[in-house]
Structures are given as C-alpha cells and as structure tokens.
Amino acid sequence: MGYYAGIDVGSLTADAVLIDEDGKIASYAVLPTGNNSQKAGTEAFEATLAQAGLNEGDVARVVSTGYSRARVREAQGSKTEIACHAKGGLYLFPDVGTIIDIGGQDSKAILVGREGRVINFAMNDKCAAGTGRFLEVMASALDVGLDKMGDLAFESQEELTISSICTVFAESEVVSLISQGKAPADISMAVSRAIARRTTGLAARVGVTDTVVMTGGVAKNRAVVKLLSEDIGHSIKVPDEPQIVGALGAAIIAREGDGG
Amino acid sequence: MTEFKAFSKMKELMTNYYIEAKTTKEKPIAWITSGAPVEFLFAMDIIPIYPENYAAMCAASHQSVELMEAAEQAGFSQDICAYARTDFGADITQGGPAAGLPPPHFLLCSTNICKTVIKWYEVVARKYNVPLFIVDTPFLHEGLNKDLIDYTVTQFRDLEDFLSEFIGRPFDRDRFYEVLALSQEAAEHWRRMLYLGKTVPSPFNSLDSFIHLGPIVTLRGTKECVDYYKLLYEEVAERAEKKIGSIPEERYRVLWDNLPVWFKMRRLERFFEEKKCTLVVTTYANSWGGMSNYQVEEEGDPYELLAASYLDVYINWGFEERIKYLAQLMDEFCLTGFVMHSNRSCKPYSVGMYRLQEEVSKLTARPGVVIEADQNDPRIYSDAQVETRLEAFIESMDSI
Numbered sequence: 001m002g003y004y005a006g007i008d009v010g011s012l013t014a015d016a017v018l019i020d021e022d023g024k025i026a027s028y029a030v031l032p033t034g035n036n037s038q039k040a041g042t043e044a045f046e047a048t049l050a051q052a053g054l055n056e057g058d059v060a061r062v063v064s065t066g067y068s069r070a071r072v073r074e075a076q077g078s079k080t081e082i083a084c085h086a087k088g089g090l091y092l093f094p095d096v097g098t099i100i101d102i103g104g105q106d107s108k109a110i111l112v113g114r115e116g117r118v119i120n121f122a123m124n125d126k127c128a129a130g131t132g133r134f135l136e137v138m139a140s141a142l143d144v145g146l147d148k149m150g151d152l153a154f155e156s157q158e159e160l161t162i163s164s165i166c167t168v169f170a171e172s173e174v175v176s177l178i179s180q181g182k183a184p185a186d187i188s189m190a191v192s193r194a195i196a197r198r199t200t201g202l203a204a205r206v207g208v209t210d211t212v213v214m215t216g217g218v219a220k221n222r223a224v225v226k227l228l229s230e231d232i233g234h235s236i237k238v239p240d241e242p243q244i245v246g247a248l249g250a251a252i253i254a255r256e257g258d259g260g
Numbered sequence: 261m262t263e264f265k266a267f268s269k270m271k272e273l274m275t276n277y278y279i280e281a282k283t284t285k286e287k288p289i290a291w292i293t294s295g296a297p298v299e300f301l302f303a304m305d306i307i308p309i310y311p312e313n314y315a316a317m318c319a320a321s322h323q324s325v326e327l328m329e330a331a332e333q334a335g336f337s338q339d340i341c342a343y344a345r346t347d348f349g350a351d352i353t354q355g356g357p358a359a360g361l362p363p364p365h366f367l368l369c370s371t372n373i374c375k376t377v378i379k380w381y382e383v384v385a386r387k388y389n390v391p392l393f394i395v396d397t398p399f400l401h402e403g404l405n406k407d408l409i410d411y412t413v414t415q416f417r418d419l420e421d422f423l424s425e426f427i428g429r430p431f432d433r434d435r436f437y438e439v440l441a442l443s444q445e446a447a448e449h450w451r452r453m454l455y456l457g458k459t460v461p462s463p464f465n466s467l468d469s470f471i472h473l474g475p476i477v478t479l480r481g482t483k484e485c486v487d488y489y490k491l492l493y494e495e496v497a498e499r500a501e502k503k504i505g506s507i508p509e510e511r512y513r514v515l516w517d518n519l520p521v522w523f524k525m526r527r528l529e530r531f532f533e534e535k536k537c538t539l540v541v542t543t544y545a546n547s548w549g550g551m552s553n554y555q556v557e558e559e560g561d562p563y564e565l566l567a568a569s570y571l572d573v574y575i576n577w578g579f580e581e582r583i584k585y586l587a588q589l590m591d592e593f594c595l596t597g598f599v600m601h602s603n604r605s606c607k608p609y610s611v612g613m614y615r616l617q618e619e620v621s622k623l624t625a626r627p628g629v630v631i632e633a634d635q636n637d638p639r640i641y642s643d644a645q646v647e648t649r650l651e652a653f654i655e656s657m658d659s660i
C-alpha cells in the first residue's frame with residue numbers, strides 16, 4: 001500500500017501528516033520548529049513514519065508547504081499554505097466556503113471553491129499585527145502559557161482595550177496595563193479582541209460564506225475564535241488539530257500527484 | 261533578462277551621458293524630475309540630470325542601503341520616498357555609482373508624478389543655493405480639461421522666460437520644435453515596442469522594459485534616443501515575428517503595476533520564469549510611451565499638446581481612469597492576472613490599491629494580488645512574504 005506525506009514547516013511548528021492510498025489519515029505530528037527548519041521538517045516526517053510503523057520507502061510522494069517549504073529535503077514538490085489549507089480544510093469539512101488561517105507569521109482568509117480550488121485570498125500586510133506571533137509576544141509579556149491564554153480570557157471581568165495594532169506598541173501597552181495592576185484575564189481578553197478585529201477585515205475582503213472554518217495554531221485559542229465569530233456574525237468550525245491542516249492539504253496534493 | 265543586442269548600445273549611451281554631465285565645462289546642468297518637460301532644457305543646450313534614475317541605479321547595484329542610512333543619520337525621515345533618501349545620501353557621502361551626480365545650476369521639477377518632489381527639490385535648492393522652477397501639473401481627479409491645459413501652458417511660457425534669462429539669450433523656438441519631434445519619435449518607438457508584448461508568447465518581459473527605460477527617461481529629446489529605441493524596436497519585432505518568448509514556457513501572462521523593486525530584479529525574474537509566468541506589461545514603463553507622444557504636425561498648438569501629454573500620465577489620474585486603463589490592458593494584452601506592488605515609497609502610486617485590485621478583478625474576472633514592497637529600500641522587503649503571496653496568486657490563476 002502506498003502512502004503520501006505532507007510536511008508543513010512554519011515559524012512555530014513543523015507539522016507532518018501521512019495519508020494512505022485511500023486518503024485516510026495514518027498518522028500526524030506537530031513539533032516545534034526551533035532554529036533549524038530543515039531538521040524540524042525531517043523530524044516531524046520521521047515521527048509520523050515511526051507512529052505508523054513505516055519507512056521512508058513506503059511513501060510514494062511528499063509535498064512540502066509553509067514558509068520553509070523550499071528547505072524540506074524529503075519533498076518532491078511544494079505548494080503554498082494557501083493552497084494546502086484550502087485542500088485540507090475541504091477534506092475535513094466538505095462544505096467549507098471560507099477558511100481563516102492564523103499561524104505564527106501570517107493570517108489569511110481563503111475563499112474555497114469546488115475541489116478545494118482557491119478562488120480568492122487575502123493576507124495580512126507586511127507587519128505581524130494580527131498574527132499568532134502577536135499572541136506569542138503578549139503571552140510572554142503576561143508570563144502565561146500560549147495554551148492558557150484563551151481559557152484565561154474567559155475569566156475576564158473588566159473590558160480593556162489595546163488600541164495599537166503594532167505588535168511592538170501593543171506589547172508596551174500590555175506592559176503598562178500589567179504595571180497598573182490590571183488582571184491578566186482582562187488583558188488576555190483585550191489581546192484576543194485585537195486579533196479578532198484585525199482578522200475580521202480579512203474575512204470580509206474574501207467574503208463570509210455558509211461554512212467558515214478556522215485553521216492554524218491560533219484556532220486553538222477559544223477566546224479568539226469566539227470573538228471572531230461574533231465579529232463576522234457567523235459560527236466558526238474548528239478542526240480537532242487545527243495546526244495540521246496545512247500538512248494534511250499538502251499530503252492530499254501529493255496523493256493527487258500535484259505540487260510540481 | 262532577455263538578451264538583446266541593443267543592451268550594450270544602451271550601456272554605452274548611458275555611460276556617455278553621465279561622463280558628459282560629469283565633465284562638461286560649458287553646458288549648464290539642471291536636475292529634473294522624471295515627468296518634467298525636458299524638451300525646454302534641450303532647446304537651450306542644458307544637460308538634464310535625473311536624480312530618480314540615479315537613485316534607481318544605486319538600488320539596482322545594491323548600494324542604496326548605506327546611502328539611505330546616511331540620509332537618515334542626517335535627519336531625513338524613513339517615511340520619505342526612498343529615491344529622495346538615496347539621493348540625499350549620495351549627495352552627503354558623494355558615494356554611489358560614479359561618486360554622485362554633477363552639481364546643478366538650477367532645478368526643474370514637475371508635480372505630475374508626486375508632491376514629494378517639491379520638498380525634495382527645495383532641499384536641493386537650499387543646499388546648492390540655486391533657483392528652482394516648479395511646473396505645477398494638477399491631479400486629474402476627473403480627467404483632462406481646457407483649464408488645466410491653459411494653466412500648464414502659462415507655466416511653460418514662464419519657464420521659457422526663466423530659461424532665457426538664466427542662459428542670457430532668447431528662448432530658441434526652432435530648436436525647441438526639433439526637440440519636440442525627436443522626443444515624440446523616441447516615445448513612439450518605445451510605445452510600439454511595449455505593445456509588441458501583445459504577442460503570445462511575449463518577446464520580452466517587464467523586467468526588460470525596466471532595464472531599457474534609462475534612455476527614454478533621461479535622453480528623450482535627443483537623436484541618440486530615437487536611434488536606440490528604433491534599434492530595440494526592430495530587435496523585439498523580429499523576436500515577436502519568430503514567436504520567440506522571453507521565457508522558455510509561458511503559461512501565465514500578468515501585468516505589473518507600480519515601480520519595479522530595483523534591488524530584487526534578478527531574483528524576481530528567476531522566480532517568475534520558474535513559475536512560467538511572464539510580466540508582460542507595466543503601467544510604469546508605459547508612462548513614457550505617452551509623455552511627449554503626440555504628432556507635432558497635428559492641428560493645434562504644440563504647447564497645449566505638450567501640456568496635455570504631461571498632465572495625462574497614469575500616476576496623475578484618479579481612480580476611475582486607472583481602473584478603466586488597467587482593465588483595458590488586461591484585455592488588450594490577453595493577460596491572466598495582475599500584480600500590484602504596494603510601494604511604501606511611492607504613496608501616489610499605491611494609495612487605494614486594494615480597491616483597485618477589487619474593481620479590476622471584478623471587471624475582468626481575473627485575479628490580482630497586492631504585494632507590499634519598496635522600489636529602493638531592501639530593509640523593508642521580505643522574500644518569503646512576497647513570494648508566498650505571488651505563488652499563491654499564480655496557483656489561483658487560470659493559465660492561457
């Protein structure tokens with residue numbers, strides 16, 4: 001039986017997904033990228049092989065994606081995250097129309113057509129405002145784990161605002177809120193709101209359709225998802241493992257023989 | 261870069277031009293903006309020097325960063341157009357190719373390209389203590405009209421008086437008409453060459469036209485310029501005839517809006533070639549196919565025609581005109597999509613780009629992408645960001 005793999009090396013995590021001949025997910029891995037993106041891609045790939053009890057020789061084709069897609073040694077082809085999230089999103093939610101993906105470096109909204117084709121997409125401009133990196137910086141300023149930020153926000157009692165969209169300025173706003181003795185929960189909520197608001201504009205640019213799916217690491221932050229859903233006035237579906245959607249899409253593209 | 265025999269000719273032309281400008285003892289030097297009516301200068305034997313062109317050369321030869329840093333250290337803000345900063349830096353350090361520009365005797369600036377140039381040239385005028393003549397060409401919010409033309413023509417008359425007084429002899433009308441004819445002829449060769457891009461596959465790409473732009477910007481109004489573009493036209497026409505494309509395989513044909521990214525020319529060229537995508541046409545290079553391009557023998561006052569041609573440039577147009585023009589180019593050149601360079605330096609070229617993208621996409625039913633970059637400042641450029649957007653755009657485009 002032949003297998004196909006997708007490897008997504010991003011700024012924070014290197015993710016890999018293995019699918020079998022029928023397109024069923026055999027295994028997946030999410031590892032930190034660290035400072036060697038090439039090695040991280042290899043490790044994620046090897047982790048999926050080990051989990052599925054396979055060798056590299058069992059994999060017929062590998063497609064890479066993510067910011068370091070050109071540096072993935074195992075891949076025979078590559079595709080952008082935009083194409084891969086569209087494919088992966090469609091696999092998980094066959095009626096998907098709009099995908100909102102917020103990763104470490106980029107946030108994007110994708111309008112998905114038939115067979116996972118990208119009809120239109122919008123991305124953040126140059127700066128890191130509204131991306132996952134923004135959350136990472138704020139979590140570290142608050143000294144709260146990334147995985148705790150969302151839950152913490154739900155304990156918020158007082159409404160605070162962070163007015164700057166610039167990550168650097170917003171960080172100093174957060175620092176000054178902390179020194180004013182504001183509650184971390186309230187600050188965390190304000191941070192989530194800032195991200196949600198930035199992203200709403202992107203979603204509006206491509207259009208909100210009947211089924212909206214959110215992917216990428218930031219989808220793990222429940223507060224951002226809830227606020228975003230309120231802002232766009234539509235419910236948002238989140239896959240169990242939002243971070244592997246890009247790698248999953250790449251694996252599907254590999255299976256289709258594409259990704260030249 | 262497509263290999264054109266004319267290329268060496270162009271290098272020779274440009275080198276001679278700079279050598280003459282740097283060594284002349286008799287001829288006065290005027291610094292001039294790229295969209296100013298240079299014909300008046302040639303009529304009076306004045307050498308025009310284009311700081312914008314020089315700044316682009318600095319960036320293309322990867323020297324702009326240190327020059328801009330020198331300007332920033334001297335107090336110029338990072339928000340000023342990177343051309344201005346590069347030139348200020350070259351002036352301060354006497355660095356850059358050929359160690360800076362020859363000092364000006366006076367300055368001629370026209371606002372049809374932007375309003376930055378007013379302040380820029382005021383700085384230069386103060387530093388060198390030389391006169392500055394500004395031709396104010398109002399923005400065409402709702403197209404061209406007689407009042408705007410008259411307003412501009414009055415300034416041309418003042419310019420003649422200024423020049424005649426500055427040089428100390430009457431303005432030479434006869435020579436002026438000759439120069440106009442040469443200018444027109446060169447612009448027409450350039451325009452015809454650019455329109456050969458309609459051939460599929462395109463015989464050249466826009467990165468070629470950016471490189472071959474030098475003489476039409478700096479030497480239009482001279483005989484050498486006419487000869488050069490005639491040569492280039494013939495060479496490109498022959499390629500078009502034989503259906504030789506600028507890249508081995510052309511699957512996508514796109515428009516490029518705004519200035520080039522001078523310091524990324526080679527990398528972007530490789531990128532597009534790999535993706536089998538030709539940059540066929542640009543609003544930028546096209547601008548010099550319109551300026552000065554009208555029949556001198558045509559009925560009507562040459563001054564009015566000249567005024568119209570300098571007012572009626574893409575970057576001086578309002579939204580509706582831009583949308584119409586972009587959509588028309590998309591059709592005429594059989595394009596599959598368009599790339600808009602949102603240029604941090606050039607605000608008048610980049611403002612409203614997202615709306616333009618939306619409207620043109622809707623009108624033509626073809627995709628467009630906006631990338632954030634700068635024509636001269638590598639410090640705000642990210643290869644990965646730009647290329648991811650371009651790649652995703654190409655993935656979403658239907659091939660020809």
Ligand SMILES: Nc1ncnc2c1ncn2[C@@H]1O[C@H](COP(=O)(O)OP(=O)(O)O)[C@@H](O)[C@H]1O
Pocket residue numbers: 009010011012013014066102103104105106131132133134135136146147148149150215216217218219220221243
């Ligand atoms: N457990 C988590 N809970 C909430 N947010 C998270 C979690 N893990 C990562 N994130 C967010 O996701 C972002 C990274 O997303 P990811 O899709 O992995 O990006 P990349 O593809 O750039 O590596 C981080 O910047 C962070 O904001």
Ligand code: SF4
Pocket residue numbers: 312341342343344373374375376377519605606607608609
């Ligand atoms: S702002 Fe634009 S038009 Fe003005 S000098 Fe700079 S690049 Fe040229």
